[in-house]
Amino acid sequence: MRQSPHPHVRRRSKLVNLRLQGGAAIRIAVVVFVFGTLIAFLLFRDIRQALWDASYSGHFTFPTPFRVVEGILVRRLVVLFALVFAGGTLAFFWHVRGIRRGISRLVEVLKASAMGDLSSPVGAPSPGGIIDFESEIDDVRSYTFGLIDDVREEVEALRTSVLSADEFARRWEGLKEKIGRVSP
């Protein structure tokens, strides 16, 4: 049977990154709040007017006031549904787009690092700072570059210095040890 390259391991908690996961929820909540407030105001204004008009008309024959406000209520709620659905979708899409952009940039940096570029800075943080571990990646690259630089300096010293056979042998072993520290 073919084995999947993705081990099926359940995570204990689904909330692992508050900024990444909570950020989308906050954006959507803002959309819901803004459109909700707008529609609440319009609902209040139009329904109150309709109730006043009905109260003045004198010959009101409906069994409940719902018949007076039905049209306004349905229209406004349909608009609210459409605005919240579209706005929430856009907010989520925008958030995921920011995440994907940040990840693409980090992938590029890691690929460049694999090709030997360990010193170019990662660059500006992703839009909205959703992906915010650029500094960790930079630290790992600097740390690796430092280790490689140590090896390079030792190689240069061994090549250029005039050393006795014993000293050369001792530093040769030291060089091997330094190489062993690169990528544990």
Add this chain to the structure above:
Amino acid sequence: MSPTRWGRTSPARFDAFWRRFLLSWLAVSGLGTLFLFLVLYQFFSSPLTGGYRSVFYTLRHLAESLASVVALSMLAYVLLVSGAAGLLCISLLYKIAGPIYGLEKALENCLDGETVKPFFVRHGDLVPELGAAFNGFVGRLREDRQRWIRMLENADRLCLQDRETCRAEREKALAELEILLSRYR
């Protein structure tokens, strides 16, 4: 390990992600609106009885208390829909946040000088390219390190001959190593 072992996120997986979001969000916003409708329907369903005077006062009373009812029902709607959106975001985005969290841990291990294990994405995770890129970086570094060590060990093997050959071979190995190291900048 091949750096492109898992490649990019498959479009099918992303389609499924978006489909799940759109369906869930449609259900959440639809149910929220239905809830709001039911609350307001209940409020406006009090029967109108009596003559003109009674109906007039009932309608005026409804108009007066409308502000608080609309405000409270809208507040409940906002809380309900936002809460559901929060749960939906946490549940859907953990497929991206999970691998990122794992990678952060791997980077910390790297900085602590601990053994760096290959970074695996879990079933259904959405950013396999990030894991692949990290594994590619670490894999390439390890390949290079092994090549450098092999080069030094080859020179060591020739040290079983005379001292002059040993020194010459080691210096040759150092020259080659210097060229290989120049790739890193």
